[in-house]
Amino acid sequence: MNEAFLVAVLALPALGAAGAALCPDRAGRWCGTVFAALAFVASLLLGTAHPAGWFSYAPSGQGAPPIVPWTSVDVSWVPALDLRLHFGVDGVSYPLVVLTTLLTLLCCLYTLWHVPAGGRGNTLVALLLVVEIGMLGTFLALDLVLFFVFFEVVLLPMYAIIAGWGGDQRRHAARKFALYTLFGSVLLLVGVFTVVAAAGTADLVTLTSGAVTLTRTTQLAAFTLLAIAFAVKSPLWPLHTWLPDAHTQAPTVGSVLLAGVLLKMGTYGLIRVAVGVAPEGARWASPLLGTLAVAAILVGCLVCLAQTELKRLIAYSSVGHMGFVLLGVATLTATGIQAALIGNVAHGIITGLLFFLAGAVKDRFHTGDLAVLGGLRERSPWLSGLLAFAAIASLGLPGLAGFWGEAFAVVAAFERGGAGWVTLGVLAAIGGALTAAYFMRLLGKVTHGAASPAVEAPPLPAIRISGPELVAWSPLVVLALLVGLVPALVLGLSEAPVQSLIEAVTR
């Protein structure tokens, strides 16, 4: 029965995509949304299968392998390429699966009400669902080659979303996105087969369990290739330059999925594949990875401080936030990896919400220029209140989702000890303070003060928050609070696998 839910989580978006593409515009959007909702329900039901219950802090047995899927499906597909249809879900992947199905559902709901200019709405919904399949497949794959295949599935539909429904410079942004991410994924391909050729298996459960020992050279080569591949996707400074263009030019739903889930494929891959398969390589590269992560935090913050465009600012803030996630991974401590996992989910929720709100502001006032916007509080207190909530959640106020990931990434760097890591921790903390500074600057410019002419212009009924918007935003608001107050929602599930992973890495 649980296997049926697992298959349904992947099959329902596929059916929805086919339905949405074949039906006429309005019916197609409805069809896609219904299937997205069903996929969300299936992903929730998948969680009920967890053997030890939701909030278990059950310590793992000593020497348990890092991946123990509580539900899995394993069917042979292409033996000649070591490719099996091996899907499974565990505590590390499950929160991301639910995040994906939820955000896609919200994006589909939003598209029911509002189709951005550029193409037909049903095609957009179909593409969103194909992107969803790729993301879910990446999170659920327990076969390295399968992981690679799904990693690639995301690329062209997202290209089409940006190029078809995006802003003025969409073609350039879409090309940059496609070429950059393909650069990452071809290196992933080489990395994957470096591992598979040396180990003789592509099964992630076996590869991460330590049953197969790879030579040091292989591990270093594999980790380098895999880490670059995931660093492009995450993105890690200095490979991040595709992100601001893509996020700024993409339509609102595209930005939400890009920031909310797509970036997580990189960090998830780093934790699950790169660190899991090549622990020695991870130990070797961790100081460099940590340094780059902190550089990303600082660069992201400084660029944000000078940013004049709303969407671009939020896009660059992702560079900083993902820097914290990567710093957590780089420490290779249980605290750090847990921080990375919850940071992933929190960033998905909060940045998804921020992009929805930025899209709403741009739709209403037809500009995202911070110099032109101002006094939103006067005209639309609800919208500006939500923006303030999201910004404060994003800067990591305790009690909201953003806090745990960032604070504990810094804690993990201190835990790791040594002058280098402490310095990195201090610098990251400074970055956290800068994050607060630029979000305060953003709020000061957009919401406070007297209403600017651009904000004054549209009539009041046109800028009220509509029902569909409320439906799309409220789950994210609730989750930002809930994950902030009860981090065990995410951490309880990943406790055991992370502990095993750290044992495997430090063994």
Place this chain on the structure above:
Amino acid sequence: MTQAVDHVALLPGYLAAGTAVLVLLADLFVARRVVTLAVAAGGAVATAVAAIVVGAGSDRSTFCVGDACSYLANDRSALVAALFGFLTLGVLGLSAPLLRAGVAPAGEYCFLLACSMTGGVVLGAAGDVVTLIIALETLTLPLYVLVGMRRQTVESAAAAVTFFVVSVVATAVSLLGAALLYAVTGRLHLSTLGPALTGDVSLAGGAPVRALDLPLTSVGIALLVLGLAFKVAAVPFHAWAPPTYDGAPLPVAAYLSTASKLGGVVAILAVVTVALPPAVTGPILAALAVLTMTVGNLVALRQIRMTRLLAWSSVAQAGYILAPLGALALADGRTGDAFSTAVTAAVAYTVFFVVLELGAFAAVVALREPTADGGRIDSYRGAARRHRWIGAALALALIGLAGLPPGLAGLFAKVAVVRSLLTGSSGWLAVVVALNAVVGLAYYVRVAALLYAPDPLDRPARAVPWPVAGVLLLATAFALAIGFAPQLVLDWAAG
């Protein structure tokens, strides 16, 4: 001495040659275009089916001297013959509107195509160097005329002359290489040439020396391989391909980039895997592969004509086909498992490639006037909005050639190549292949995006002749099918 001839093994060859004769007779006595085309198409199907039936049985061989045979009918030769049959069928379908428009005489056109198919069928089964080169020439010779068949156009004539001159020189180079090897070893059969080259020989009654130590041997090997490299349009022997493709009628360009390229690959594989020592050919092939894919992709970036873009992209694709064989440059790449993986990957890539390439050309033919050439890429703007399904098929084929989902066939082709390279410890070559795939995406996605861009001219849709639509449908359906079941192709390729 009389020799027993296994006629069953030769059946696909007989049928292919018989098709050519029948087409000629049909044209002479019935003189109706439809009948001529039907005879040629029927013959192509019969050849393919016969090849599959013969190949499904046990391996056969004929024209043997001792253990060495000149004609080997095994699983791989069956795959090659069947592919040639179906590719010829596809090109005949694409040619239907061209022939109806009277651009080329139907009888001669179909006869030449059938002759070329005969060469291809025999090529797959060739067991000695002479049969191999003659089969390859039989495959190529009719194409000189076919390329020049777009009457009254200078480009077509120029293309035919370029192709003729370059190809004849290439054949001469291959023959010289084969002759030098014969002079050293006294062997022609592929299976005996290999051992003879690694053993000792004595020239003109002198003291025995290692064959590989003789400069003559190295020169012979290099000339043979390089001559064959012309046929697959590998860089630096590629310059003939773009003008030839662009000047030829579109269906003939489709044949050149699929069947003719397949012929070149089969010939290279035959000599490299059986006859020549990998230690010598490996480095040559690795260098050819790197040059071919890099130059092909980089030049393709700047093309503004559709056929030239496809031509340069097919140059680059030849590089990917040769890449797995580049693994033979290292000792690790030559040992049992890695060797067979490399050969399988090269064959599998070729199969995936010809299917996708045929799909791309079929879509281009469907989008153009019957007598037109490929035209400028700009003229395809918005094509997918006018012709929803044809546009989607062309986009799918292009994305497949780039090696990305949803073109799963192309993705698995690239995966097979990279996997074989890493099995053979040639990580550096795998990285080159991978980076080239990124460059490739840049131009493929440019064309694919253009198909969906709004068309300011708002051109009307055109009716598509059913044979072209049928070929497009079959090629696309087959590409999708092998995308979801690549194991089938990999099994055939493993022979």
